[in-house]
Amino acid sequence: MAVHCPHCQLLLTNEEATTGKCPSCQGIIGTHATAAAPPGAWSSPAPRRRSSSGLGCLIAVIIAVPVVLSLLCLGGGIWLLVLNLNETAWQKNTAEGLKKLPFGGPAEGGFGKVPIRDKVLVWDCTNSTLSAAQSLLRADRRATKVDDAFTVILILHNNDKVIDNYSNGAQAIQRTLTIGVVDFPEKKTRGSFQVAGEVPPLMVQRNATDRSPIIGDTTGPLKTWIESKGGRPHGQ
Numbered sequence: 001m002a003v004h005c006p007h008c009q010l011l012l013t014n015e016e017a018t019t020g021k022c023p024s025c026q027g028i029i030g031t032h033a034t035a036a037a038p039p040g041a042w043s044s045p046a047p048r049r050r051s052s053s054g055l056g057c058l059i060a061v062i063i064a065v066p067v068v069l070s071l072l073c074l075g076g077g078i079w080l081l082v083l084n085l086n087e088t089a090w091q092k093n094t095a096e097g098l099k100k101l102p103f104g105g106p107a108e109g110g111f112g113k114v115p116i117r118d119k120v121l122v123w124d125c126t127n128s129t130l131s132a133a134q135s136l137l138r139a140d141r142r143a144t145k146v147d148d149a150f151t152v153i154l155i156l157h158n159n160d161k162v163i164d165n166y167s168n169g170a171q172a173i174q175r176t177l178t179i180g181v182v183d184f185p186e187k188k189t190r191g192s193f194q195v196a197g198e199v200p201p202l203m204v205q206r207n208a209t210d211r212s213p214i215i216g217d218t219t220g221p222l223k224t225w226i227e228s229k230g231g232r233p234h235g236q
Contacts (some may be wrong), residue, residue, distance in 0.1 A: 090145045091130055094184065095123030099154055103180040103192035114181060115190055116229040119143040119150035122222070126158055136223040153226065154180040156192065160215070163199065171213040172200040177222060195225045 003017045004010065007027035016023055121143040122131040131153075134142060143150035157178040164172040175197040181190040197218035204214055 087145060088130065091121060091123065092128065095121060095125070095152055095154060096128065098152055098182050098184070098187060099125045099156065099180070101180070101182060101187065101189050103156070103189050106178050106192040106194045114193065114229045115151075115183075116153075116181065116226060117149060117151040117183070119147045120153060120226060121150060121184075122153045122155075122226070124155040126155055131155060131222070132219040133222040133226070136219060137226065148185070150184055151190075152182045152184050153222075154182065155222075156180050159194075160213075162213075166204065166214065168208050168211055170204075170211045173213045173215045174199050175215050175218050177218055179222070193225075195222050197221055 003014075005022040005025065005027060007022060008025040010022060010024045021028060118141060120134075120137060120141055122134040122137070123129075124131040143152075155177050159176040159178065160173045161176070162171045163174050166172060177195045177197065178192060179195060180192045182188065183190065195218070198216035198221060200214045200216045
């Protein structure tokens with residue numbers, strides 16, 4: 001019976017098959033040689049096993065992409081946190097070492113010419129934290145660690161004045177800031193000044209049993225005070 005070459009499917013005679021090698025492709029003919037189909041019969045190639053490696057790779061990619069993105073986001077968040085902590089530490093070390101400098105008596109109202117540099121660091125010494133007024137300044141006016149010369153504005157004291165009472169008994173307080181102005185890194189004081197905060201609003205929505213005092217905003221007036229003094233180049 002004639003057989004097919006398992007490599008090139010050439011129809012071989014029994015004599016060719018017994019040689020053990022296909023005369024066409026020179027492939028080895030062994031037990032894998034298949035018998036030829038009888039005349040008129042339909043023949044079909046042997047079924048091939050489908051590889052699942054492609055599907056597995058696709059599933060692995062689908063799973064891996066969000067994991068990698070999450071790790072990148074987490075890493076970026078941690079890096080930003082480290083940068084913020086370093087910046088905060090620098091701000092505190094810079095400002096806290098200046099609050100004991102001699103500033104002299106505060107100038108009433110804080111008006112007039114005050115030499116403030118283009119770059120400014122506003123620090124609240126009353127609670128040892130960065131003043132909220134810092135974030136209200138334009139980004140190009142906020143002092144950073146890379147700046148070599150800037151003005152440090154220290155909130156040294158708060159003077160609270162009760163100007164009214166709300167219907168539930170809570171006090172309405174206007175706060176006046178006493179601030180010190182320092183050239184850095186020279187640590188040269190430019191004096192102390194008073195900046196009046198806003199008057200508390202006439203009406204406040206909150207729990208009627210909450211009788212804690214309502215204090216007028218001071219961050220906006222302090223920002224306005226700084227900007228009203230303009231700016232001068234570094235080193236002047």
